[in-house]
Amino acid sequence: MSAVWMVKVVGLGLVAISLSVELLGWLGRRLRPRKIRNEVLFFPSEMSCVEHIVNPNSPYTCLCPFPHGVETSFSRLLRILLSASSTLDLCVFAFSNMDLCRAVLALHNKGVVMRVLTDKDYAAITGSQIGVLRKAGICVRCDGGSRGSVYMHHKFAVVDGRLLITGSLNWTLQAVQANMENVLVTEEPDLLRPFIKEFDRLWVCNEPGQHHSLGT
Amino acid sequence: MSAVWMVKVVGLGLVAISLSVELLGWLGRRLRPRKIRNEVLFFPSEMSCVEHIVNPNSPYTCLCPFPHGVETSFSRLLRILLSASSTLDLCVFAFSNMDLCRAVLALHNKGVVMRVLTDKDYAAITGSQIGVLRKAGICVRCDGGSRGSVYMHHKFAVVDGRLLITGSLNWTLQAVQANMENVLVTEEPDLLRPFIKEFDRLWVCNEPGQHHSLGT
Numbered sequence: 001m002s003a004v005w006m007v008k009v010v011g012l013g014l015v016a017i018s019l020s021v022e023l024l025g026w027l028g029r030r031l032r033p034r035k036i037r038n039e040v041l042f043f044p045s046e047m048s049c050v051e052h053i054v055n056p057n058s059p060y061t062c063l064c065p066f067p068h069g070v071e072t073s074f075s076r077l078l079r080i081l082l083s084a085s086s087t088l089d090l091c092v093f094a095f096s097n098m099d100l101c102r103a104v105l106a107l108h109n110k111g112v113v114m115r116v117l118t119d120k121d122y123a124a125i126t127g128s129q130i131g132v133l134r135k136a137g138i139c140v141r142c143d144g145g146s147r148g149s150v151y152m153h154h155k156f157a158v159v160d161g162r163l164l165i166t167g168s169l170n171w172t173l174q175a176v177q178a179n180m181e182n183v184l185v186t187e188e189p190d191l192l193r194p195f196i197k198e199f200d201r202l203w204v205c206n207e208p209g210q211h212h213s214l215g216t
Numbered sequence: 217m218s219a220v221w222m223v224k225v226v227g228l229g230l231v232a233i234s235l236s237v238e239l240l241g242w243l244g245r246r247l248r249p250r251k252i253r254n255e256v257l258f259f260p261s262e263m264s265c266v267e268h269i270v271n272p273n274s275p276y277t278c279l280c281p282f283p284h285g286v287e288t289s290f291s292r293l294l295r296i297l298l299s300a301s302s303t304l305d306l307c308v309f310a311f312s313n314m315d316l317c318r319a320v321l322a323l324h325n326k327g328v329v330m331r332v333l334t335d336k337d338y339a340a341i342t343g344s345q346i347g348v349l350r351k352a353g354i355c356v357r358c359d360g361g362s363r364g365s366v367y368m369h370h371k372f373a374v375v376d377g378r379l380l381i382t383g384s385l386n387w388t389l390q391a392v393q394a395n396m397e398n399v400l401v402t403e404e405p406d407l408l409r410p411f412i413k414e415f416d417r418l419w420v421c422n423e424p425g426q427h428h429s430l431g432t
Binding site: 179 | 383
């Protein structure tokens with residue numbers, strides 16, 4: 001075999017090997033499907049200090065009596081919520097938890113575009129943080145109360161249009177610290193998309209001064 | 217080439233072809249990941265007759281004034297629930313919806329093994345169907361009420377250990393017909409498994425006469 005033929009055979013061999021490696025890599029990626037984030041948190045949450053999560057840039061050391069540096073269901077929920085970088089759509093029946101309110105205000109101050117939908121009756125009860133959000137300039141719309149004993153009973157949030165937080169947990173201190181509750185966190189498109197669509201529908205239906213049909 | 221050689225070559229060729237077909241089929245199945253069931257239902261549900269779902273063997277034609285043969289969020293929820301063939305673990309704060317009660321009783325009568333966990337205070341209110349379930353011989357345990365204003369606030373069910381039904385919806389008429397509510401239905405193992413584990417934990421914690429720690 002001449003030297004030229006040898007070079008051609010070796011060259012072809014190298015091309016074949018590199019193509020095979022490429023193909024195997026592609027197959028590997030296809031065979032190992034992209035991991036979609038799914039997580040479940042249960043409550044009541046243990047008590048722990050969340051100051052370092054809600055206010056990470058504070059120069060002061062927190063002196064509160066709760067354990068510090070402990071990861072709990074609630075600290076996890078706060079972290080997931082605070083991961084929002086562009087939008088937060090929040091649709092929650094009762095909102096009186098002050099730490100969750102501080103987290104939402106922190107996102108608002110960071111420039112995250114916020115839409116809050118809540119229940120008309122519960123927005124007005126003592127301890128509700130809805131007024132605080134409104135005063136801060138966050139866009140809030142109410143649903144439910146105007147139609148008798150009908151509640152806007154959802155408890156979900158959509159973070160950056162990519163992550164759904166939903167479950168039985170109202171955003172109250174009682175729910176977080178006392179009740180048996182659950183929160184699902186998922187990126188699964190088949191679960192996420194219907195919630196995005198439903199939020200948009202409810203948002204339009206409850207535009208101030210508008211009278212839209214609420215048929216589901 | 218002799219006839220014997222020809223047979224050997226053709227035989228080897230056929231084996232190679234059949235192995236390749238087998239391999240391609242396997243790759244095809246792996247490349248197309250198994251579809252995991254994910255579904256979201258929103259409420260309030262339209263009103264429709266569900267007699268044919270709850271009582272499919274009835275010889276009588278239903279004469280109720282609601283639309284017949286219409287699929288709604290509620291009829292879908294009933295169908296999913298009634299798909300249980302071996303077990304149903306139910307963990308629900310408020311249970312007063314009579315159609316859901318009839319569905320649970322139908323499953324019990326069919327031999328589906330049932331465990332019901334509910335809130336102590338809400339089990340005793342007027343209209344609660346928990347007493348009806350107990351009288352029918354379904355195993356019910358209560359949580360919550362004994363520890364002051366603490367609620368067992370979950371609203372989930374696990375069907376045959378394979379399907380999770382969860383969301384904001386209490387099993388009441390108000391929730392189904394009036395409120396804005398959501399129900400997720402999923403087979404996703406990362407979401408399903410934690411709920412199965414939590415149900416088992418709460419079930420053991422609330423064994424009558426037992427005093428277990430409820431730390432989460």
